[in-house]
Amino acid sequence: MASTYSILLVRLQAGFDQLEPGADPVLRASERSDFQVNGVMAIAKRLGRNPRDVAQELLNYLDLKDVASCEIAGPGFINLTLTSDFLSAQLAELTTDERLAVSTVAEPRTVVIDYSAPNVAKEMHVGHLRSTVIGDSLRRLHEFVGHRVIPRNHVGDWGTPFGMLIEHLIDLGEDTAISSLSMGDLDSFYRAARAKFDGDDSFKERSRLRVVTLQNGDEETNRLWRLLVDQSVHYFSDVYAKLDILLTPSDVVGESFYNFMLEDVVRDLDAAALLTESGGAQCVFAPGFANRDGEPLPLIVRKRDEGFGYAATDLAAIRNRVADLGANEVLYVVGAPQAQHFDMVFAVARLAGWLPDSVRCEHVPFGNVLGPDRKMFKTRAGETVKLVGLLDEAIERAENSLRERASDLTDDERHSVATLVARAAIKYADLSTERQRDYVFDLDRMVAFEGDTGPYLCYAVARIRSIFRRLGDVDRAVSPRFEVADASARALALGLVAFPEAVEDALELLAPHRLCAYLFDLAQRFTTFYEACPVLSSTGALREERLALCDLTARTLELGLGLLGIVAPAQM
Ligand code: ARG
Numbered sequence: 001m002a003s004t005y006s007i008l009l010v011r012l013q014a015g016f017d018q019l020e021p022g023a024d025p026v027l028r029a030s031e032r033s034d035f036q037v038n039g040v041m042a043i044a045k046r047l048g049r050n051p052r053d054v055a056q057e058l059l060n061y062l063d064l065k066d067v068a069s070c071e072i073a074g075p076g077f078i079n080l081t082l083t084s085d086f087l088s089a090q091l092a093e094l095t096t097d098e099r100l101a102v103s104t105v106a107e108p109r110t111v112v113i114d115y116s117a118p119n120v121a122k123e124m125h126v127g128h129l130r131s132t133v134i135g136d137s138l139r140r141l142h143e144f145v146g147h148r149v150i151p152r153n154h155v156g157d158w159g160t161p162f163g164m165l166i167e168h169l170i171d172l173g174e175d176t177a178i179s180s181l182s183m184g185d186l187d188s189f190y191r192a193a194r195a196k197f198d199g200d201d202s203f204k205e206r207s208r209l210r211v212v213t214l215q216n217g218d219e220e221t222n223r224l225w226r227l228l229v230d231q232s233v234h235y236f237s238d239v240y241a242k243l244d245i246l247l248t249p250s251d252v253v254g255e256s257f258y259n260f261m262l263e264d265v266v267r268d269l270d271a272a273a274l275l276t277e278s279g280g281a282q283c284v285f286a287p288g289f290a291n292r293d294g295e296p297l298p299l300i301v302r303k304r305d306e307g308f309g310y311a312a313t314d315l316a317a318i319r320n321r322v323a324d325l326g327a328n329e330v331l332y333v334v335g336a337p338q339a340q341h342f343d344m345v346f347a348v349a350r351l352a353g354w355l356p357d358s359v360r361c362e363h364v365p366f367g368n369v370l371g372p373d374r375k376m377f378k379t380r381a382g383e384t385v386k387l388v389g390l391l392d393e394a395i396e397r398a399e400n401s402l403r404e405r406a407s408d409l410t411d412d413e414r415h416s417v418a419t420l421v422a423r424a425a426i427k428y429a430d431l432s433t434e435r436q437r438d439y440v441f442d443l444d445r446m447v448a449f450e451g452d453t454g455p456y457l458c459y460a461v462a463r464i465r466s467i468f469r470r471l472g473d474v475d476r477a478v479s480p481r482f483e484v485a486d487a488s489a490r491a492l493a494l495g496l497v498a499f500p501e502a503v504e505d506a507l508e509l510l511a512p513h514r515l516c517a518y519l520f521d522l523a524q525r526f527t528t529f530y531e532a533c534p535v536l537s538s539t540g541a542l543r544e545e546r547l548a549l550c551d552l553t554a555r556t557l558e559l560g561l562g563l564l565g566i567v568a569p570a571q572m
Pocket of ligand 1: 117118119154155156334
């Protein structure tokens, strides 16, 4: 079905085109009427005319009769009020549309999304939480509208630390090492290796040699390296399962995968006359990049010690994604501090001709997760905070809150509901923060049932589902006609028809928080409606309509939350 916004926009566009071909009407929800149309003032300015005259002329061109009434307001806005017939027809159509009017794209793109990317033999910390949760939501959003998503989990599984990690593994003995890693005690393993590396010169030397053996492809060394990687990937998968993240081991295409392509990267950059030697390192100076003193900033492709760095790997990865995977779009969901790295990598890839203008390559940065003291979130001992521990704690708190609320859940049911609520709490708190902003990790606030939280939205769904449970086996409510006479019902209806716009918005801006804000607003509209309009005690067509509005609200919330990677329990 065509969404309400798209129907209005098509009609508005036709009118605007008569004023000035190609002029853009802007449609937004409004307090005073249902919608406000902007764009007339911009046209008037360009044509050097009085905006109200232009608006008046536009009204003659607009063919909206069957969908909305319009009037000029203020200096040249147009207020639209949907006709009851049109709003009713749109709602009736929604009740039988699985996609709730969200259309699929006409031209699906191949979108590579680089997200999560933890490091082998290191704990997943809160920075990876953001990448993982935001990336996962962007993936679901893209897939839902029909794009082909290729997820890439660019794990750090290569480089100098592996010398010391492998030597430490040998010292411990394979079995002991594996059992410590499989328990998810990645950080202690890493720390122990590091401590020996820093304090023991012969270990340091062994580690250095081991890196060389590893890079020369020695079979036994590679087997040990694989063990480390497999154990870690296994552990990451457990974390993903716990959080309900779509990534699987087959999405892991770590830094090591690009290792054999790095020589070519350097050779081809050299052939394109882009390489410059600087302080013994092979660098590319892309125009437009300078350090604080205004000196040109190099992208180091090959270090002085002949080793390749992070940047070389990312260059190889871009080539692979564009040329081999056929990406039309590559998104990197990585923290804001890496902004300059990506800017330079993209610039160099464009210079080298590996990234045509037709391919959109974008760093999707996010802010930091802060502790209660507003500094980087760390344990009291200054260590990184384990993701798994946070989730377990959230489950426990959700379970306690659920226990305090009178409900007829058995202990087992309560535990599974708490698991869903805890995931919702953590994911929603992360996703609802404007992506680029920092936020304070505050479990108490996240698991609260009131306010702009995951549990609140879950609760809104469960409340509606409980209405239907009381009715017996009704799982879908339809209504042929919606009067939405009550102001709160109309406000809810307008919220419901705006869903496709919220999805589109989140996609366009790569901003799940836009969808969160929409869902929270919808849940609030529902609360107001539910207080003003009795559902089960009403009768006849009114009851039918109200039940259908309830059902539509629950489905919209469920679908919307689903696009955020959140499953709301049917009962709480
Ligand atoms: N492993 C890196 C880190 O933990 C993130 C990798 C991001 N992706 C990339 N293509 N560079 O910071």
